[in-house]
Amino acid sequence: MHGPALEQVAVPSRQSQQHPPRSGDEEQTLARGEDGPPTDLWERIRLDLSWQTLDSARIDKAREQFLRQPTYLPLMADRANYYLYYIVEEVQKRNMPIEIALIPMIESTLDPFASSASGAAGLWQIMPRTGTHLGLEQDSWYDGRQAVRDSTTVALDYLERLYQEFGEDWLLALAAYNSGEGRVAQARRANQAKGLDTDYWSLNLPSQTRNYVPKIIALAQIVADPEQFDVQIPPVENAPAFEVANTGGLMDLTRAAELAGVEVDTLHALNPGQLQGAISPDRPPELLLPVGTVDRFEDGLAQLDPDDLVQWRFYRIKPGDNLSQIATKFGTGVGLLRRINNLHGSFIRAGDTLKIPGGGSGWDTSRMLASNAQAVPQGYRVRPGDSLYGIADRFKVSVNDIIAWNALDPTAYLHPGQKLTLYLSGG
Secondary structure, eight states: OOOOOGGGOOOOSSOOOOOOOOOHHHHHHHHSOSSSSOSBHHHHHHHHOOSTTOOOHHHHHHHHHHHTOTTHHHHHHHHHHHHHHHHHHHHHHTTOOGGGGGHHHHHTTTOTTOBOTTSOBTTTTBOHHHHHHTTOOBSSSBBTTTSHHHHHHHHHHHHHHHHHHTTSOHHHHHHHHHHOHHHHHHHHHHHHHTTOOOSGGGSOOOHHHHHHHHHHHHHHHHHHOGGGGTOOOOOOBSSOOEEEEEOSSOOBHHHHHHHHTSOHHHHHHHOTTBTTSBOOTTSOSEEEEETTOHHHHHHHHHTSOGGGSOEEEEEEOOTTOOHHHHHHHHTOOHHHHHHHTTOSSSOOOTTOEEEEEESSSSSOGGGGSOOOTTEEEEEEEOOTTOOHHHHHHHHTOOHHHHHHHHTOOTTSOOOTTOEEEEEEEOO
């Protein structure tokens, strides 16, 4: 699993939730509750750390890299407001070292929308083949590698298996997580044949893996005693960030945000595995919503007419049909039909059946259509670090529009130099 390089920390792919600044007294109060557990999540982690006493020149070097990036930990704290509590909870439920909860900070800088040049994605930077092997669903609607709960579950399952496979040695397990268990096993056999030690520090591993474990330990050292390193880590509330809501059916995230009374960017941030801006039709009808908004959401949902939720129609293709005609017939878009039916072009076969969203306004089909008649086509060349979400935000269009305009495969990643066409308002 290969995450972004430490030096490539960037702004989140989705707009981060903003939190009002706290005074020094408030931060101290948040750090330690008067009774019971800490109210600052970093303090909760700090109390459970155990690897920070490990010593190595590689750890020292990794720590210096962190300290040369003063915005790194504040950025982590901002994203941590969405995801870190859940990860910490899951790690501690399994009695795993709390340092495991820091892995997404190294892998993805806590950005579930992050992707690497090698195809790894999500908080835990899981490769497509690894995700399939671990049982994660990946299609044009949903990518379990990006989903907070699914990816965390399989990543921790995988790490536990590696821990057992490598003689209950967490450092070897982490090395295998980064470079593959076969490579670590091979390096150990090579050392064993030479009569050398087979611990992590003694192995001849790729440079990325040689630096991977030291980064985790170095980060643990900074979190353990930030004052020693003159680092300030903005507090993160030691409380859940989200809860699960049942939508009763397929629903656009825009509609869900309206019902819950939250920004749609917040729902995207909490539901990054939903690739089409709506719940996958093949998954349970549920969304993650900010804590405290589910009652409002359910009240609004109860007042909706059933037709306001998306219902599916099925159309058997007739000889002479084409996607454009079918889209017009059902008042939807060609790009949407392609995505829903996993079509990568315009070819369709008579006798096949198409799934079509029909009835109700729970799916905002107008967002799927090309821009209005005044729209002006504009070429755009993908730059390093670009994502569909970033481009959509920059030009104030939707991700789904970009996919439809360019007949993109939603499961594929953009690559630098790729040419896109955007239809932007002339006004």
